[in-house]
Amino acid sequence: MEKPVLILGAGSVGKNAKQIFESNDILVYGFLDDDKALIDTEVDGINVLGATDAESMLSVIGPECEAFVAVDENEIRKTIIADLIKKNKVMPINAIHPNVIMAESSSVGHGNFINAQVVLGANSVIGHHCILHLKAAIDEGVSIGDFVQIGMGCNINSGVVIEDEVFIGAGVTIVAGVKIEKGARIGAGSVVVTHVKENAVLFGNPASEVK
DSSP: OOSOEEEEOOSHHHHHHHHHHHHTTOOEEEEEOSOTTTTTSEETTEEBOSOTTOHHHHTTBTTTBEEEEOOOSHHHHHHHHHHIIIIIOOOOOOEEOTTOEEOTTOEEOSSOEEOTTOEEOTTOEEOSSOEEOTTOEEOTTOEEOSSOEEOTTOEEOTTOEEOTTOEEOTTOEEOTTOEEOTTOEEOTTOEEOSOBOTTOEEEETTEEEOO
16 A cells, blocks of 8 residues: 555554554554644654544545544444545545454455454454454454454354444453344453344353343
C-alpha cells in the first residue's frame, strides 16, 4: 500500500494500530480523536490533528491517504465508518499485525484490527470492522460477523458461529459448534458450552445468562 494511513481514534486500539502499520512499513499520517485534550498534541510521537469529524482532515482520506477506525465503542465506530463510506466513498483498511498466523483458506473482510499472535484457522471467516486482541485463537471453520470484538487470549473452537456486534471478553473459551447470536456479551474468563441468544449477557464456567 503506497498511501499513508490516518487513524481515527488515539486510544489503546489506535496506539496498537499505529505500531501494526509501522511494523508493516506503512506511514501513519496522524491521529484524529474526539478528546479535546489530545488535539494538537502527540500520541506515541504522532500528531493528533483534530476531531474525528474534522472536515479539513477527512477531506484527505481517499485522495491522499487511507483510513483506519480505531474506536472500540461499536455505536461510535459504526457512525464514523458509515460517514467515511458515504462522504469519502472509501472503506477503512485492515490493521493486521505481521505476527498473525492466517491459514491460506481463511477470509478477512475490511476495516479489521487483528493484533499480534492471533491465529486464524483453516476456512475461518472474519467479517468487517472487527477487533481481535492479542493471542486470540480462531479455529477451523469459525464464522465471525461484523463489528465483533474478541478479547485477549480467547479460544474460539471449530465450527463456532459468532453473529454481528458480539462482545467477547478476555480469556473466554467457546466450545466447538456453539452459535452466539447478534449483540450478545460474554464476560471475561467464561466458558461457553451452549447456544447464546441475541443480546444475552453471559458469565461464568460454564457460562450462564445474567438476568
